[in-house]
Amino acid sequence: xxTKTDPEKVxxxxxxxxxxxxxxxxxxxxxTPIVDRAKCEGKRDCVDxxxxxxxxxxxxxxxxxxxxxxxxxxxxxxxxKQTAYTPNADACQACGLCVVACPExxxxxxxxxxxx
Numbered sequence: 001x002x003t004k005t006d007p008e009k010v011x012x013x014x015x016x017x018x019x020x021x022x023x024x025x026x027x028x029x030x031x032t033p034i035v036d037r038a039k040c041e042g043k044r045d046c047v048d049x050x051x052x053x054x055x056x057x058x059x060x061x062x063x064x065x066x067x068x069x070x071x072x073x074x075x076x077x078x079x080x081k082q083t084a085y086t087p088n089a090d091a092c093q094a095c096g097l098c099v100v101a102c103p104e105x106x107x108x109x110x111x112x113x114x115x116x
Contacts, residue, residue, distance in 0.1 A: 006048040013049050013101040021096030021109045024051065031094035031109050035084045037064060038072045039106035042082025046098040046107060052091040055084050055098065 013019065021031060033046075033054060046055040060076060060083045068076070076083070084107070086092075098107050 005051055009045060009048045009101055010051075010097060013097040016100040019096040019100045021094035021099070024093045024095035026092075026094035028052075028093055029090045029112065031092050031111050032089045033086050033092055033098055034108050034110050035086065036106045036108075037076075037083055038068060039104040040083045040102075041075070041079040041104055041106075042084060043079075043103060044084075045101040045103060046084050049097040049101040051095065051097070052088065052093055054086050054088045054092050056087055057082050057084050059083075 035046075037060065042057045044057050047057055059081050065073060065076065065081060092109075094109055096109060099109055
């Protein structure tokens with residue numbers, strides 16, 4: 001599912017030599033992006049660069065919020081309790097744009113175990 005991306009952010013992320021993954025050539029679902037809630041500030045850069053609509057930004061779930069350390073909760077409160085979620089993680093093709101575009105370095109790509 002392609003979505004509207006920010007071409008300038010995509011260009012910057014695509015030219016980053018530290019970009020991980022398989023440059024959008026992986027089989028969908030073979031990799032998944034993991035968002036570190038303690039780092040994510042919900043700035044939407046992942047949404048702006050993902051060509052497959054993997055991400056959305058929304059208010060952090062209250063149970064997740066309460067489970068975080070106090071200082072992290074305060075940081076999230078300052079940022080409107082916004083965080084990135086991956087409702088379409090199975091569409092990820094490991095382009096790595098989200099990882100290098102995230103200003104907080106809150107996203108990592110993880111290869112999924114082979115499915116039998």
